[in-house]
Amino acid sequence: MNEQEKAEKIVRHMIEKDEFSRWLGIEIVEIKPGYSKIKMKVRKEMLNGFGIAHGGITFSLADSALAFASNNYGRIAVALETGLAFPSPVYENDELTAVAEEQSKGNSVGIYNVTVTNQKNVKVGIFRGTVYRTKKEFFKE
């Protein structure tokens, strides 16, 4: 199993057991080592009192992208710190895509930028996450 196959296998395994990502309707678009691209569609039950998507929806998508990118080398990674800026509002039925790109990967810590865009390619979330890379492995080989 090469790095690419391993990355895909790990993310399939992660999402299968991830109840909240499945409630969100997250689908995998592309996985590479240290990278993920995922998407979802905004439903009525995801809106806040202003009739736009709750900030937690955009965050949750970005946070799942972070998890799928930072875990897929094989070592379990946990988020320490995350930040999200909201450049534009998200509406019902918007189709959101999140792309997580590795900025750095040290022995203990990884840093990832995640950009969330809507179906018109407008940026709706600019996210950064810092993860702690544990020594635990997903699979024993």
Add this chain to the structure above:
Amino acid sequence: MNEQEKAEKIVRHMIEKDEFSRWLGIEIVEIKPGYSKIKMKVRKEMLNGFGIAHGGITFSLADSALAFASNNYGRIAVALETGLAFPSPVYENDELTAVAEEQSKGNSVGIYNVTVTNQKNVKVGIFRGTVYRTKKEFFKE
């Protein structure tokens, strides 16, 4: 209607129409001008693939607390930027409480710290949000 009554009325109005906060099961504990204390219980469908709460759950609770604190003066406020650190994991059936406290309120911008704790009073989320205060009012008097 004084500031306290107005704050409570606005938050009641906000949560009534906030589908996602209701899906989360958020309940209001206490509202004051520029302040909110809210709580929720973590359900199975909120867990990620590691069997702990998805980071988006803690964020969503904190983000709702931010919205309830920053909007309750009467002017509609929108989040520009948020950050969340995760000191400890959150488990199924945990009862989370979020307290949003105003750090500053200018004409256009407000800054709030939100602390999320579990039923053992362990901190599980340290959040900060910056909001833009629009000129739009909730209610015309």
Add this chain to the structure above:
Amino acid sequence: MNEQEKAEKIVRHMIEKDEFSRWLGIEIVEIKPGYSKIKMKVRKEMLNGFGIAHGGITFSLADSALAFASNNYGRIAVALETGLAFPSPVYENDELTAVAEEQSKGNSVGIYNVTVTNQKNVKVGIFRGTVYRTKKEFFKE
């Protein structure tokens, strides 16, 4: 004066009067509308008690890059919120380069990612800033 000339003129004007950026030894490498690339060299007086660069040095360089990118359309912009992750330490005599890239620009708010690298092209700072775009102009034409 086209947008490019205006951007360059504004940044020249800004840095000329910016005492702290000059103490840091910041030099302009490239300016484009909504973009800046700047550099500096780390001196002994910029180190902390561990003998590496104080975190404030990397931040200051990134924050100057944010200012030069977000102000160069002509409207004065002020930072509301910034975040910086530190992937690798910075040493004396390191030559740091910061590149600020616009993520979004709305009527009132702009969001910028800034990446700081050393002379070996190792990332030493991953920064994001959110600015408020005032209605004040640099130059009256």
Add this chain to the structure above:
Amino acid sequence: MNEQEKAEKIVRHMIEKDEFSRWLGIEIVEIKPGYSKIKMKVRKEMLNGFGIAHGGITFSLADSALAFASNNYGRIAVALETGLAFPSPVYENDELTAVAEEQSKGNSVGIYNVTVTNQKNVKVGIFRGTVYRTKKEFFKE
């Protein structure tokens, strides 16, 4: 040497060798385990092109407060991630005070809020930092 004496000794040791904190003119006001209160005065050479303090000055003070609070148990701690919001501008001759308060301390990670105020007790910086706690000790006993 009890925890309090150890905390004070470590911070004295840190600041003595911290060239940049000394350039800033930082003075220790109070040290407790996991806590620091420090101050400085803003000089002309710390201003930016708008004639107010460069954002890097407020950040540097907050970052020093973070370092003095998170290192003073004896284990060396390094900042992973920091965030700073700017509620109000800082002017020449302002006297700034930063207070760092521990939010959580785990085996590997600590989280601190730092509030920076001016001489009128107006908040001018709301900062949060996440540190990695190494296994290295300051002093061998």
